[in-house]
Amino acid sequence: MFGLFKKFKDGLAKTVSAIATKTRGLFGGRKIDAASLEELEEALYTADFGVETTNEILAEIKQAYGKDKNLQGRQAAEIGVAVLKRVLAGAEGVLEVGPVTGSGAASARGEGTPPTANPIVIAMIGVNGSGKTTTSAKLAWKLKQEGRTVTLAACDTFRAAAVEQLKTWATRLNLDIVASHTGADSAAVAFDAWRAAKSRGSNYLIVDTAGRLHTKTNLMEELAKIRRVLQKNDPAAPQHRWLVVDGSLGVNSIEQAKVFHQSFGLTGLVVTKLDGTSRGGAIVGIYRQLKIPIYFLGLGEQAEDLQPFSAENYAKAVFGLE
Template sequence: MRGLFRKFKEGLKKQTPTFQKAFDSVFSGAKLDQDALEQLEEALYTADFGVETVEEIIDEIKAAYKADKDMRGQDAARIGATVLARVLEGAEGKVELGNHNPEVIALIGVNGSGKTTTSAKLGYLYQNDGRSVLLGACDTFRAAANEQIKSWSERLGIELVASQHGADSAAVAFDSYAAAKSRGRDLVILDTAGRLHTKTNLMKELEKLDRVIKKQDPSAPHHSWLVVDGSLGSNSIEQARVFHKSFPLTGLIITKLDGTSRGGALVGIYRELKLPIYFVGLGEQPDDLQPFSATNYANAIFGISDDL
């Protein structure tokens, strides 16, 4: 637990000082006034937690302060962390693997969300968990994608099926599944091409990949996870909504939380779609892809660590 919390705290360190400063400033005096509350609200809105979540946090802090005028920043931080964890109740995705042979995970999302890197890190995580993994390089549209995923697969020792730039991505997905099946692999992770959720033709190509995979196994892909760039803030909610309509999602991975002060967007996405969050990206190293923990996330955001 301590090690996992440290990953969250280190990854979110660009956010935490902002909140700590706001809380300490708001509650440094004996009286809570409107100006102080506005300063606190601004810090929360800046991180894109959304209106509902901010109001819940502010309302509970105001109620607690009304009952205890000696309240200080750390007390307020604990309230904020508690409310945030409560809002995210049910958000922690618990991955169940082993019901299919092989199991198929498809990673989708817009350009630049970090799908290729995430697919490699995910393969590394499951390989270290004792599962045999095969990566499918289905991003055939981006010129550097094959080189990037090949470099990761060689670095991490993960099997890869790829084709040349411009090949049919659905065909690569088909070949990846067939290879995993014939070689007795446990898991296939498909790195699909980045696509704008507003482009109909690109979304149809994603639907084609889904149809082709189902020719191998009607229940595949067994897991369809949207990879969302956490630095995009509230803009990511619309992405998730559109992708979910065209390619039914089963969960989320939020990346790049280590490089943003707007990591509250994952709260808005969860409140909007109620999709489980399986992993979050907290850095560049292979083990910086971490299972999502609502408690660790909330505590790291608000700088709470002494009880972990």
């Protein structure tokens, strides 16, 4: 558990540092006073926690300060953690475990029974630059490390480098992938990938979709087509439709999420690039606005830096608590 918390602490280091700088190390041992409350308010706004969450945190700290003028910064941090955990209640997305199927499972039983269960399909959605393709590969690797079988579908056939990028990740991480050439019909690739995942007995099929076409309408039409084609194989697919958002965009990512949610019915979020921004509070605003569960956070460049979202670890890391 400590190792996982360290990932959060290191990944959110810029946000933590920015808050510590603006509050002059309030949570490191200072007493609360009127000046430190103003500093904290500015720090929380700067980190993109938003008006609502900032006001809730400050109101509870002020209430505690009113009762105890010797209130310490660490005690204020603990109050902040409690508020964030309450606000983020229900935010932790839990990915169901795909059934153990296919040749690996049959071999383990000493049988030759072909797979019968359909793969769980995760459609990765988002604009170019959000880290969608890289996240698709990292997610596949993570699931594989947990003993699941995974197939990747390179369906971002519009962006010239996307297919090669995913193939490179697949080679590096030894992942199964179905890909075609740039400009190929992305829905056809998705269809073939589902059939391949089914025949291989994959527990999951992760579909990397396009991030930008000529117009927003074209992009939404392509996503809808991929969905229709997948449903020819399995009416329930894609079971997951996750938006990958760049955490450094802060509250601007909320509008982006709204557009995709209206068009595609999002079931989850993955927030990336949090290690490169001091605006890590945006996660809270996104969840408050949309109430879409957050499944993973991107806390670094390595494959293992994609971590399941934990409200407790996130809140403690932000306020510098161990």
